[in-house]
Amino acid sequence: MEIKRRISRQVTVGNITLGGGFPVAIQSMTNTDTSDVSATLAQIDNLYKLGCQLIRVAVPDKDALPGLKEICAHSPLPVVADIHYDHVLALAALEAGVSKLRINPGTMATEKAAAQVAVAAAQARIPIRIGVNSGSIHRRYRHMDRVEALVSSALHYCAQVEDSGCGDIIVSLKSSSVLETYAANRAFAARTDYPLHLGVTEAGTLHSSTIKSAMGIGSLLLEGIGDTIRVSVTGPPEAEIPVAQDILQALNLRQGIEIISCPTCGRAQVDVAAVAEELQTRLAGMDISLSVAVMGCPVNGPGEAAHADLGIAFGKERGVLFRKGKVAATMDNAQLPDALFQAVEQQVRDAGREP
Numbered sequence: 001m002e003i004k005r006r007i008s009r010q011v012t013v014g015n016i017t018l019g020g021g022f023p024v025a026i027q028s029m030t031n032t033d034t035s036d037v038s039a040t041l042a043q044i045d046n047l048y049k050l051g052c053q054l055i056r057v058a059v060p061d062k063d064a065l066p067g068l069k070e071i072c073a074h075s076p077l078p079v080v081a082d083i084h085y086d087h088v089l090a091l092a093a094l095e096a097g098v099s100k101l102r103i104n105p106g107t108m109a110t111e112k113a114a115a116q117v118a119v120a121a122a123q124a125r126i127p128i129r130i131g132v133n134s135g136s137i138h139r140r141y142r143h144m145d146r147v148e149a150l151v152s153s154a155l156h157y158c159a160q161v162e163d164s165g166c167g168d169i170i171v172s173l174k175s176s177s178v179l180e181t182y183a184a185n186r187a188f189a190a191r192t193d194y195p196l197h198l199g200v201t202e203a204g205t206l207h208s209s210t211i212k213s214a215m216g217i218g219s220l221l222l223e224g225i226g227d228t229i230r231v232s233v234t235g236p237p238e239a240e241i242p243v244a245q246d247i248l249q250a251l252n253l254r255q256g257i258e259i260i261s262c263p264t265c266g267r268a269q270v271d272v273a274a275v276a277e278e279l280q281t282r283l284a285g286m287d288i289s290l291s292v293a294v295m296g297c298p299v300n301g302p303g304e305a306a307h308a309d310l311g312i313a314f315g316k317e318r319g320v321l322f323r324k325g326k327v328a329a330t331m332d333n334a335q336l337p338d339a340l341f342q343a344v345e346q347q348v349r350d351a352g353r354e355p
């Protein structure tokens with residue numbers, strides 16, 4: 001089964017295309033001091049290796065600008081400058097070579113200042129993400145209920161930016177409420193073709209954010225809405241990427257290995273959780289879409305996971321490697337994880353790729 005994606009306007013950010021049916025891109029934000037270039041580039045490099053595709057950095061003041069220029073020059077990922085209040089910083093960020101500006105027109109001093117940024121971005125052919133959240137609702141819409149106010153504010157700011165000649169717009173409507181995020185993005189998506197950046201803001205610690213993001217981002221993606229996502233976690237941004245990948249993978253929006261592991265019961269012959277964790281780490285980054293099962297016993301194992309492409313089921317001392325529910329080999333339990341790993345590698349090679 002495939003999700004029917006909303007066809008949104010195509011916008012290019014560095015080497016990534018958002019919208020137009022292109023794959024949903026994963027993004028994150030550094031939490032280093034932007035003026036500390038080596039720390040920021042080291043974090044960007046880590047995020048890149050984990051699978052991040054776009055990176056946002058904070059530009060809180062003019063002291064961050066020299067570092068921003070160097071970061072743009074050396075980053076393996078397109079850099080998005082995150083700017084609040086000061087339109088002069090946004091103009092300087094364009095000069096520094098960013099691939100996208102993230103502004104919140106509602107926090108800029110005047111509409112004229114926001115328009116000036118839009119004109120400069122259009123001239124530089126740099127897209128703008130208009131970020132709207134409950135703190136940046138335009139005063140004209142403050143009497144409305146929150147969802148309608150978010151949507152109306154976003155439409156208002158988009159019209160301003162577009163009237164200034166910049167049509168390369170990406171929009172985010174964020175709330176810390178999953179329900180508001182869902183309703184606002186849904187309503188906005190029905191009324192425009194702008195590509196959407198999805199995220200639940202201030203989603204909390206890793207556990208809380210995983211749940212809220214899977215619900216908020218996942219429910220929209222299920223309806224075909226969303227072109228790029230950010231899972232916000234209070235903590236290291238590196239923790240965000242696996243969650244984002246898993247959300248996309250669960251919806252078949254990203255290639256990757258899906259590990260299916262049984263919940264275990266009194267029949268389990270080994271520590272299934274430990275084996276599944278180990279395989280998840282070893283198989284991360286394999287360039288293929290496969291479902292791989294780790295089952296605790298042979299009684300129900302291969303049968304329960306008959307839909308998996310490959311799997312292992314542990315026995316008392318010996319267990320089985322199976323393919324689509326059929327036993328392919330029998331061996332000692334200790335050999336099964338390696339045998340499964342090698343079988344996946346072989347599938348990758350058979351697909352003409354490097355494992």
Ligand code: SF4
Pocket residue numbers: 262263264265266267268269295296297298299300301304
């Ligand atoms: S595969 Fe075996 S151990 Fe795992 S839940 Fe099913 S019956 Fe229990």
